[in-house]
Amino acid sequence: MTDSQPPLIEARGLTKRFAGVTALNQVSLAVDQGEVHAVIGENGAGKSTLMKILAGVQPQDEGAILINGEVVSLNSVERAMGHGIALIHQELNLADNLDVGSNIFLGREPTRLGLIDSRQIEAESEKFLEMVGLDISPKTLVGTLTIGVQQMIEIAKALSVNARVLIMDEPTSSLSQLETEELFRVIESLKSQGVTIIYISHRLFEIETIADRVTVLRDGENAGQLTRDQISHEAMVEMMVGRDISQFYARENHQIGETVLSIDRLRTLAWPRHEVNLEVKAGEMVGLAGLVGAGRSEMLRTVFGIDAAVSGSISVNGQKLKNHSCGEAIEMGIAMVPEDRKQEGLILDMGTKDNISLPGLSQNRVGGIFANARQEASDSDLMIKEMRIKTPGDSQPVRYLSGGNQQKVVIGKWLSMNPTVLLLDEPTRGVDIGAKQEIYRLMEGLAEKGVGILFASSEMEEVLSMSDRVIVMHEGCVTGELTREELSEEAIMHLATGGAGTQVKTAAKG
Amino acid sequence: MKKALGILGLLIFICVATAIMSDRFLTEYNVENLIRRSALFGILSIGAAFVIITAGIDLSIGSVVCLVGCILPWMLIECEFSVPIALLSITGISLGIGLTHGILITKVKLQPFVVTLCGLLFYRGLTRGIVQDQTQGFRGGFSELRELSQGQLSLPYTDFGIPNPCLILIAVAILAIILLNYTVYGRYMLALGRNETATRYSGINTDKITILAYVICGLLSGLGGMLFVLDVGSAQPVDFGNFYELYAIAGAVLGGCSLRGGEGTIIGVIIGAAVMQVLKNTITLVDAIPTNIEYAVIGAVILGGVITDELVKRLASRRRANLQAKQTD
Structure with missing residues (x-):
């Protein structure tokens, strides 16, 4: 990426308040095309809020979002999708009683003579399943698949709506070691196809493996950024922590027994x-x-x-x-x-x-x-x-x-x-x-x-x-x-x- | 309690309207009969109410009424059992049915609707099989036993008497009110009907309490079945007690029970059951209402009742919101 080119997606000074609590305070984030950008922070640092704003789930109170240098408004999930941004939820949102193809095209079913054209669904689905490295039939029932495979289907579903930016919120939280490795392979391959990934995880070791850049949040504010060669477990922890608690609550010492x-x-x-x-x-x-x-x-x-x-x-x-x-x-x-x-x-x-x-x-x-x-x-x-x-x-x-x-x-x-x-x-x-x-x-x-x-x-x-x-x-x-x-x-x-x-x-x- | 007053108003309104429109309504025979029928259905409704309060449902009530109603005369006449043994047997059967429902629902974790729907089919089929579809009756005997349903406590200095089923209902109601409102078990039922998780987190064995509710419902269905057959004198296995579960449930709902659980008063339920019976009576007596639309009228009244209830609730919550808004100003 040359400096003259604006980032693919940029958030400037985002602020979000919930009932008097400031969840995000002037947070900025810049993600280039084709990078894996990790966002980390402690519980309640504001990661999820930031992602929800980027995915159009909830609007910001202040600040702007730019795509390719132009200000856009992402006030609905449909809008965000229209701009190619898709959120892969922590909890999977698949109907496990339907087959893979029906899930990928849920809500956008191609029809012929007013009836669902299942042949087209099948053909199209195969294309996207291949992109995420899955060799399964689109006729397979989702409920029979493992969580890891279901996650891949979520990604395939996002790709099928032309998503260019995938936001993954704790994607590995319920995956096994092998499944995690498979996910990383898919992320690498998507990256090489120009897909951008915003990756949220508590697992710092994973971030050391996969991320090109890391943005750290703390208490709803930017705490710093790390480039590929700066990323290390210690450096990340150091940025995530560090606040003054002496004012918080002063408790007395007391007798401890059996x-x-x-x-x-x-x-x-x-x-x-x-x-x-x-x-x-x-x-x-x-x-x-x-x-x-x-x-x-x-x-x-x-x-x-x-x-x-x-x-x-x-x-x-x-x-x-x-x-x-x-x-x-x-x-x-x-x-x-x-x-x-x-x-x-x-x-x-x-x-x-x-x-x-x-x-x-x-x-x-x-x-x-x-x-x-x-x-x-x-x-x-x-x-x-x-x-x-x-x-x-x-x-x-x-x-x-x-x-x-x-x-x-x-x-x-x-x-x-x-x-x-x-x-x-x-x-x-x-x-x-x-x-x-x-x-x-x-x-x-x-x-x-x-x-x-x-x-x-x-x-x-x-x-x-x-x-x-x-x-x-x-x-x-x-x-x-x-x-x-x-x-x-x-x-x-x-x-x-x-x-x-x-x-x-x-x-x-x- | 407010809800019970509302439904009491409806009951009085229907009574007064019917009395004006038909001079046969306030005759001694009709009133006594009406009280007897209301009392019998009231017993069934109380059983249904316990189950509904725990957020469950019992669709098998009518078939249990049929089973007990046919088996009792069958045991006495065909099998020549003694009265105490016959009564003990039907108590055991009703208790066993309730226990089975409760265990299937809590331990096997089946849905109450499904379990009791199967019960509805099973007990009727079983009854028809046992008695070979033959009408079972007392053949003019057992008049002392039948006094339980047919007799009455005559009031001194009047021609009137209180039908025995009404006295039995009063006894059942008192026990039910005490159980629901003054014992720990009743409190647990109300709590688990509203929020089973939180009740479990309070250390309460919710399975046991749920089973108890179904046992109560089974026993009261059995008691109802016995009283019905003693009253009528004979029972046809094909249609005895048909739809009674729906009258019982409708009475409970009209009387203030919410199918979402955790709500309901025994008094309300009894009045609700009475409304159903008076309404049926009204349709029979008032010539302006054709008898064949009976079900439509009953359906409309129940629907009207629950709609009114929902509207009143909404009004109350809006008033509360306004009040709170004023306080914060």
């Missing part, structure tokens, strides 16, 4: 090949760090007995859980604030009182079968007061409460049960700053009372400032453990992106 929760050689359904070992002590706050999809939620769900364990054991205060049911976990003193509070944490059409009393209803029952109305009322009154839940009344459906107050109701459900171990999955997702601080204070208060806390969080500040100890997971494995002294953003990112433990030690010292 081990309350121990997880021994646990294998989850999601990652049955990896064993997880970890311990949480009384009064200890253990952060569970990792990138999205590292298997943290699955691990917590398994400990809480929602998902069945493949093997291994879980003990509370030295006592092993016998039948791995959620009811038993609760009886043993495990409580969990799940990731999706609206689906898993709350019954939205019930009031604060009914939600709070639900897990303890059976324990508090009177006369064998009756709900203890007096206890319910006093428990919920106490929680509303102690946690400062803002609600017009204890029977107002929690659907109408703010995110922060809803989360307090979920935590309140478990506080009245006096848990020994509290598991929290993304405890402050989608709550405002004020409520965040209150939730941190609640967590701290519980730790002070001797509750062992294990919380998964994708927010680096939260992990860094709240944890006594951090356990980092990567693709279903615990890749390392960091004490408060060893704790740094670099160290976490190294482990979270699959860096070896030895590298971490040196990085943490440096």
Whole structure:
């Protein structure tokens, strides 16, 4: 590419706000034709938002997008496609009950006499399947194919609408090693045919292999760019991290006691090949760090007995859980604030009182079968007061409460049960700053009372400032453990992106 | 409760309108008969309501009514079973049916619609096979047993009496109200009907609770079947209890149950079941309405009821939004 030629696709000063939160702030990106351009950053750095804007899924608030040096408006997916930009989604969007050819031409079926011309679909499909190196019949049912092959079909589908720019969002997240290599071969071959690829991945090693250039985002802003010869694992991590957290939340140190929760050689359904070992002590706050999809939620769900364990054991205060049911976990003193509070944490059409009393209803029952109305009322009154839940009344459906107050109701459900171990999955997702601080204070208060806390969080500040100890997971494995002294953003990112433990030690010292 | 008042208004309106249009409506015979029929269908509707509250459905109610209704006289007359053994047997059959439905739905993870649709076909076919399509009756005997349905508690100083099925309904309703509103099991049913995932995350064995709902529905269908046959005196396996599941479900829905689950009051359901019966009675009595459009009228009334309910709900949520908008100003 000569300097005089404008980049194929360029974003200038893109800004996007969601309900007061700035997801992107003056972000720029320039991608040349025929390059593989990686975009990286921590969870929540703004990668997905940027890609959605480029693919026309959502419009930017400020800034411009240029194609071949001309300003264009990409305010719908159709428009973006018209400009040759296609997004290959993280979750595949194929109808698995239809065959390959029908999927490629879905919505654009060629017709003859008003009927679908399946012969033409077949002939055309074969052309695009060949481009992605697939030697399968267009008549094959998509549902019978592996995820890796389905991904190739997504790419073939994009090529069939003349896509010149393919945006791949975590394309390898569910691919095997072999499939990943096959994908890379296809990317190389597409590149040689002049197709441009914007590649998003958490897997820095893949980026070292495949990318021509890397743009790094941090907290919704440009953090830098690396050219082919500058790309290295260390250089990327260095750019992704680096923010001041001293102002974030100042927590007190407190007494740490005996081990309350121990997880021994646990294998989850999601990652049955990896064993997880970890311990949480009384009064200890253990952060569970990792990138999205590292298997943290699955691990917590398994400990809480929602998902069945493949093997291994879980003990509370030295006592092993016998039948791995959620009811038993609760009886043993495990409580969990799940990731999706609206689906898993709350019954939205019930009031604060009914939600709070639900897990303890059976324990508090009177006369064998009756709900203890007096206890319910006093428990919920106490929680509303102690946690400062803002609600017009204890029977107002929690659907109408703010995110922060809803989360307090979920935590309140478990506080009245006096848990020994509290598991929290993304405890402050989608709550405002004020409520965040209150939730941190609640967590701290519980730790002070001797509750062992294990919380998964994708927010680096939260992990860094709240944890006594951090356990980092990567693709279903615990890749390392960091004490408060060893704790740094670099160290976490190294482990979270699959860096070896030895590298971490040196990085943490440096 | 507001919903129950709305449906009560509809019931009173239909009653008053019919009383004006037909002088046969308020006769002693008609009123007593109407109360008896309403009570019988009310029992079925309460069963359906429990299942609907857990976001399920039971299409087999009518066929269970047929099975129990035919098997009871068959056991007493053809097999010469004693009354206690016959009653115990039908209790066991209804309980077993509910248990089977519940287990197939929760453990085998089949859809309630499919399981109970198969039940609808299976129990009717089974009944016809067992009794060889012969009408089963009490042949004028067992009058003491039949008092359960035909008898009445006469009110002192009047000519009126409360039909026994109505007393049985009251007992069933009281138990159902207590179960649904004051026990932990009822709360679990309401919770799991609204959000099964969150209920499971609260440590509740949702499978057990779902099975309980189907068992209750099975038992009440059996009780209904028994009372129906004791009332009528004989049952034809081909059409006894035909469509009763639809009356039961319609009564529950009209009475405020949402098929999405988690909603409903027992009182509302009983009134809903009564509306269905009064409506049928109205069509028979009022000469201006031809009898052959019975189903069309019932269908239209149910549709009107649920449309009104939806509109009221929308109005309420709009009012709430306006209120919130005002508060933030």
